[in-house]
Amino acid sequence: MQIATLLKILACPKCQGDLQLIGSSEAPEGFLCTQCALLYPIEDDIPIMLESSAQPYNKPKSKVETCES
Numbered sequence: 001m002q003i004a005t006l007l008k009i010l011a012c013p014k015c016q017g018d019l020q021l022i023g024s025s026e027a028p029e030g031f032l033c034t035q036c037a038l039l040y041p042i043e044d045d046i047p048i049m050l051e052s053s054a055q056p057y058n059k060p061k062s063k064v065e066t067c068e069s
């Protein structure tokens with residue numbers, strides 16, 4: 001089954017929220033639940049939808065906006 005299809009049918013086991021694909025469709029890294037900030041790993045095209053296997057996911061820090069006036 002394709003990752004994009006899995007993405008549509010799978011939900012976070014913790015909060016039942018929508019998941020976001022991290023990585024590319026050819027080389028998926030995992031499914032991210034933005035609400036829980038947990039990344040569920042994908043191994044050999046099989047998503048591991050277990051809370052115990054999920055890793056905390058830190059968003060890339062966005063630039064702090066500074067006032068330059």
Ligand SMILES: [Zn+2]
Binds near residue numbers: 012013017033034036
């Ligand atoms: Zn969640």
